[in-house]
Amino acid sequence: xxxxxxxxxxxxxxxxxxxxxxxxxxxxxxxxxxxxxxxxxxxxxxxxxxxxxxxxxxxxxxxxxxxxxxxxxxxxxxxxxxxxxxxxxxxxxxxxxxxxxxxxxxxxxxxxxxxxxxxxxxxxxxxxxxxxxxxxxxxxxxxxxxxxxxxxxxxxxxxxxxxxxxxxxxxxxxxxxxxxxxxxxxxxxxxxxxxxxxxxxxxxxxxxxxxxxxxxxxxxxxxxxxxxxxxxxxxxxxxxxxxxxxxxxxxxxxxxxxxxxxxxxxxxxxxxxxxxxxxxxxxxxxxxxxxxxxxxxxxxxxxxxxxxxxxxxxxxxxxxxxxxxxxxxxxxxxxxxxxxxxxxxxxxxxxxxxxxxxxxxxxxxxxxxxxxxxxxxxxxxxxxxxxxxxxxxxxxxxxxxxxxxxxxxxxxxxxxxxxx
Amino acid sequence: xxxxxxxxxxxxxxxxxxxxxxxxxxxxxxxxxxxxxxxxxxxxxxxxxxxxxxxxxxxxxxxxxxxxxxxxxxxxxxxxxxxxxxxxxxxxxxxxxxxxxxxxxxxxxxxxxxxxx
Numbered sequence: 404x405x406x407x408x409x410x411x412x413x414x415x416x417x418x419x420x421x422x423x424x425x426x427x428x429x430x431x432x433x434x435x436x437x438x439x440x441x442x443x444x445x446x447x448x449x450x451x452x453x454x455x456x457x458x459x460x461x462x463x464x465x466x467x468x469x470x471x472x473x474x475x476x477x478x479x480x481x482x483x484x485x486x487x488x489x490x491x492x493x494x495x496x497x498x499x500x501x502x503x504x505x506x507x508x509x510x511x512x513x514x515x516x517x518x519x520x521x522x523x524x525x526x527x528x529x530x531x532x533x534x535x536x537x538x539x540x541x542x543x544x545x546x547x548x549x550x551x552x553x554x555x556x557x558x559x560x561x562x563x564x565x566x567x568x569x570x571x572x573x574x575x576x577x578x579x580x581x582x583x584x585x586x587x588x589x590x591x592x593x594x595x596x597x598x599x600x601x602x603x604x605x606x607x608x609x610x611x612x613x614x615x616x617x618x619x620x621x622x623x624x625x626x627x628x629x630x631x632x633x634x635x636x637x638x639x640x641x642x643x644x645x646x647x648x649x650x651x652x653x654x655x656x657x658x659x660x661x662x663x664x665x666x667x668x669x670x671x672x673x674x675x676x677x678x679x680x681x682x683x684x685x686x687x688x689x690x691x692x693x694x695x696x697x698x699x700x701x702x703x704x705x706x707x708x709x710x711x712x713x714x715x716x717x718x719x720x721x722x723x724x725x726x727x728x729x730x731x732x733x734x735x736x737x738x739x740x741x742x743x744x745x746x747x748x749x750x751x752x753x754x755x756x757x758x759x760x761x762x763x764x765x766x767x768x769x770x771x772x773x774x775x776x777x778x779x780x781x782x783x784x785x786x787x788x789x790x791x792x793x794x795x796x797x798x799x800x801x802x803x804x805x806x807x808x809x810x811x812x813x814x815x816x817x818x819x820x821x822x823x
Numbered sequence: 824x825x826x827x828x829x830x831x832x833x834x835x836x837x838x839x840x841x842x843x844x845x846x847x848x849x850x851x852x853x854x855x856x857x858x859x860x861x862x863x864x865x866x867x868x869x870x871x872x873x874x875x876x877x878x879x880x881x882x883x884x885x886x887x888x889x890x891x892x893x894x895x896x897x898x899x900x901x902x903x904x905x906x907x908x909x910x911x912x913x914x915x916x917x918x919x920x921x922x923x924x925x926x927x928x929x930x931x932x933x934x935x936x937x938x939x940x
Binding site for chain 1: 829832855876879883891898901902905937939
């Protein structure tokens with residue numbers, strides 16, 4: 404059995420892991436290792452061949468693989484070591500147990516960054532009734548089959564869920580010669596980004612059925628049809644209005660689940676709402692040597708945010724490994740009126756740096772005022788033209804504000820006009 | 824003509840009101856950056872999109888190489904480009920940014936590799 408010692412270990416070589424490792428190295432960590440189960444770095448970006456990545460960080464429209472290559476180069480020239488084909492199985496105290504191409508491997512670390520990303524929710528998570536034919540895919544699996552393996556997955560397609568990957572696959576399948584009959588969304592509003600509705604659905608005349616769901620799946624060997632049905636305001640299907648749509652393929656784009664099995668082996672405290680670790684602004688978890696970032700922390704809509712947040716996690720992990728990460732009293736950052744969650748869930752009142760709070764609203768609205776308060780007193784607020792649960796929002800607390808905290812803070816919102 | 828354009832340049836999604844009769848008198852309201860203004864103007868006159876797809880190419884663990892047009896192309900050329908890209912087969916190594924086809928289908932933009940294989 405082999406043992407490796409390092410200052411900072413990172414699990415996952417997707418956008419989060421690459422940015423975290425590069426930042427850890429630039430902050431002065433001696434040996435930084437990324438453990439990646441795939442045979443290539445890049446994570447999900449490898450199959451996201453569409454444009455739209457990097458508008459915030461690079462100021463240009465890159466595809467996923469291009470964005471990944473920029474970070475791979477940066478990590479490589481910083482001197483980050485990459486262990487490919489290696490799966491992290493168990494998190495112990497200051498040690499990871501991994502399985503690699505040469506057998507069992509123990510990685511001992513000064514600090515660890517969790518950057519495993521997430522996986523898709525499946526038909527089993529939704530419990531859709533019906534038979535069990537072939538032709539049912541999660542949107543991301545379909546994306547991998549088409550973009551990486553060049554497979555044909557079907558001709559007549561219905562997509563359940565208006566998540567970003569689902570809409571992007573609606574366009575991709577249309578360009579590949581398939582007929583996308585409808586995108587069906589349970590909620591009365593879009594789950595993904597507006598830009599994806601415009602460029603992926605509207606551009607090709609693909610209908611979006613809001614407040615609808617799939618109530619039956621038919622077919623013996625191969626899918627032959629799905630039954631689509633409107634839902635009432637309590638999201639219950641109105642069965643007498645159901646309609647059968649003949650199709651051979653059903654794509655599910657119904658949400659992502661942070662992949663935290665490894666975190667659980669290390670008894671890291673997880674949030675029931677984000678399903679990611681509970682962290683402070685350093686992205687430090689309930690185990691002070693363990694940090695978390697990217698989609699394993701909370702599901703992001705933009706990779707640019709992931710890279711930024713993960714660089715902070717990597718830098719702080721390096722500081723912790725060197726015994727230089729400050730600590731002070733921590734206060735809860737909780738979601739108030741109209742807000743689903745706030746990440747980080749805790750703010751350490753050290754006042755060394757400003758703190759960015761990321762959060763999502765519950766429903767879409769126009770002229771929305773988002774604000775952060777402590778004891779009913781406003782700390783910071785901002786007015787947004789539009790907000791939607793599909794778009795992550797943020798508020799920045801100044802150094803002075805952070806230093807003056809002496810109790811929990813709350814993020815809330817007020818819509819000028821509700822759009823649901 | 825009057826129409827509402829949802830800007831897709833960034834995730835903010837500004838709603839831009841456009842009123843125009845011809846190319847020289849477009850009146851735009853609601854954009855919040857110069858890129859948004861340019862996008863809305865293009866949407867009124869000649870909508871453009873970056874075309875992305877993948878072409879056959881053998882490499883460890885994959886059979887496809889992602890490709891894109893270097894520049895945005897006319898929207899109505901997306902489907903013809905998708906058709907044409909299926910005929911391309913590549914062998915040998917490729918670097919991100921390498922030109923696969925010059926002036927692809929007369930769109931004025933090169934088709935380039937978006938990954939190093």
